[in-house]
Amino acid sequence: MSEQERILKFQVFRYNPQKKGDKPRMVTYEVTEAPGMTVFIALNEIREQQDPSFQFDFVCRAGICGSCAMVINGQPTLACRTLTSNYKDGEIKLLPLPGFELIGDLSVNTGKFMRAMSERVESWIHDTNADDVNFDKLEERMDPDVADQIYELERCVECGCCVSACATKRMRPDFLSAVGFMRLARYALDPRDKRSDEEFYEIIGDDDGVFGCMTLLGCEDYCPKDLPHQTQIAYLRRKMSLIS
Template identity: 80%
Template sequence: MSQEGRILKFEIFRYNPQKKGDEPRMVPYEVTETPGMTLFIALNEIREQQDASLQFDFVCRAGSCGSCGMVINGKPDLACRTLTSKFEDGQITLLPLPGFELIGDLSVNTGKFMQAMSERVESWIHDIGTDDMNFNKLEERMDPDIMDEVYELERCIECGCCVSACATKRMRPNFLSAVGFMRLARFYLDPRDKRTDEEFYEIIGDDDGVFGCMTLLGCEDHCPKNLPLQTQIAFLRRRMVMVK
């Protein structure tokens, strides 16, 4: 429960790999809690009033961009949607998301991973070809139920929390992870994409794809958007089993 004037005690990971001689360390900070305070607000207060060198990322401040993902008291989550009032003892430990290239402190390069993932799953609608395409032709109407399924997967904000919570990813650096499966499932469900099951199999039909998932549920447990990650992974796995 939020207590106006309560002192919040932070332990924040600090390390700048670009700074010669810098060493990883945990640095303590204290912030006076205000009503409705989020970790995003607290971090900005620390940077503005105590340490301008603190690095962390943000864009939307509304849980839509995924930029502020970090490990909060041992669990991947978004700083902008985490209220400080949930921490009854006022003790908060912040670390960068594992599994991504560290930029500095709490800032990691999720964009590099997401771009590689997007290219790997060929994240665009594959039509039968462009030679005979009529670009003035209207698209066929999509079944509302399928549209709802596609929209559900489009809610993924690619924050990287599922990647950081994935034990398989720790063991297999090339494992596609739930975020990649969600992206591919979105195109698999889309009737406009003309790829065959065999073509999808070439992308995810191995141990670095859906058959490598150990179903530990870490991704689904820590998805800020509560997406049905395991349901979609199981769906893709069943479809790929039918190919071979």
């Protein structure tokens, strides 16, 4: 072993709820660190070389899909974007994201939550003239500044980190949370969506919506994409307060 190499110690949550008699526990694995190693790479090495039963999620490995979100040393973030060199003592503790149904070990069902959220905010463009679409007609030009704002919100990868970092969500299970606000703000900004402010108010104008946010900033602090969650929450609050 060269002087540059060191042994990483991973304390990993293990529990398979589908396996009869299995109990939650922490298991320690040791991995030899490599240059540029991420937590994701180390987890793959553990599964391939030490324990093939180990469960965690990934798809893109580039911080785009959001699948590998987990709690790393107390902070919800993406494993594929977290360098092991960030942890000087070489000790890394991994837990599944709280607030989601556990599939097994570090794997949680964020898809179930995101689908319910999407249906709740009706995340599609509502056009009153949808039945009279003329495919030969060009779409109206959108203001570039508005397009930039919408693009910024579209960068959300729905990883669930903001949900897990939200204390309000822990206390109020039906709270829409920042990812839902981000999704709805995207359509509230879009001039092609013909919903009225009153219709948006029906979705988020209560304590389980935007007025239930306690502004603890966990969503913004732990968003891997550095999205402006509080800016959008403030925007929706102003928009809804004009109605209430």
